[in-house]
Amino acid sequence: MKKRVVISWSSGKDSAWTLHKLRQSDEYQVTALLTTVTRVFDRVAIHGVRQDLLVAQADSARLPLWVVPLPWPCSNEQYEVAMGNACTRALKEGVEIIAFGDLFLEDVRRYREEKMRQAGLAPIFPLWKYDTKALVQDMWQAGVRTCIVCVDTKQMPPYFAGRDLDPQLVAEFPPGVDPCGENGEFHTFVYAGPMFSKSIPIKLGNSESREGFEYTDVLLREHGEGPLPG
Numbered sequence: 661m662k663k664r665v666v667i668s669w670s671s672g673k674d675s676a677w678t679l680h681k682l683r684q685s686d687e688y689q690v691t692a693l694l695t696t697v698t699r700v701f702d703r704v705a706i707h708g709v710r711q712d713l714l715v716a717q718a719d720s721a722r723l724p725l726w727v728v729p730l731p732w733p734c735s736n737e738q739y740e741v742a743m744g745n746a747c748t749r750a751l752k753e754g755v756e757i758i759a760f761g762d763l764f765l766e767d768v769r770r771y772r773e774e775k776m777r778q779a780g781l782a783p784i785f786p787l788w789k790y791d792t793k794a795l796v797q798d799m800w801q802a803g804v805r806t807c808i809v810c811v812d813t814k815q816m817p818p819y820f821a822g823r824d825l826d827p828q829l830v831a832e833f834p835p836g837v838d839p840c841g842e843n844g845e846f847h848t849f850v851y852a853g854p855m856f857s858k859s860i861p862i863k864l865g866n867s868e869s870r871e872g873f874e875y876t877d878v879l880l881r882e883h884g885e886g887p888l889p890g
Contacts, residue, residue, distance in 0.1 A: 662689035665757040666726065666750055669693035671709045671717060672848040673806045674761030674787060674840060677799055679721060680855040681786045682759060691755060693718050694726040694746055705730055707847045708810055708875045713860065716880060720856040740775065747779035757782045763790055763842045792840040796830060804853035807862070808846050811874045815845040822864050822876035849878050
């Protein structure tokens with residue numbers, strides 16, 4: 661019998677690829693996507709993606725979406741209480757495992773392992789130590805399409821926000837920027853790929869600078885508004 665797992669879902673490429681990898685496994689059954697959303701803005705925490713886009717992803721992935729509401733501002737203690745409640749729900753629904761898309765940040769992995777084991781869930785990291793240059797190549801070849809929605813302007817210029825993450829764009833990255841943004845250089849929204857039954861129709865909205873980050877608003881595209889960006 662396959663082990664039941666929920667995925668910590670950011671709306672970005674690494675969590676999406678985690679879903680793709682787990683669905684290829686005979687060991688796991690993905691049962692839900694779990695995402696933290698800032699209540700006052702109805703947006704994915706950190707990424708700033710609108711909740712209706714998140715819902716569209718879950719629908720296309722044909723999976724339930726578990727929204728973990730967070731206050732704003734949110735202390736670490738409040739975050740841990742909210743995640744603890746989500747873990748309690750998972751256990752009640754027979755989930756044994758929570759999957760994360762982390763690649764190589766050891767301190768982040770240790771934190772997740774400690775907190776999840778305290779909650780009674782086994783954390784797994786299907787992409788751990790995956791070479792990031794090879795990873796983005798694998799994603800492109802599989803048809804993953806993803807838009808950069810947030811840029812840390814201390815690490816790269818703001819004009820990268822709102823652009824599709826493709827080979828040409830990665831070639832323009834400043835020296836030292838990880839191709840997958842694993843050091844927090846940027847965050848993404850995935851709108852197409854093998855983990856989805858259909859592409860998410862999107863259009864780009866306004867860009868805004870806040871607290872050292874450049875955000876590009878991504879919106880659901882209405883029928884007939886033109887082709888996908890990229």
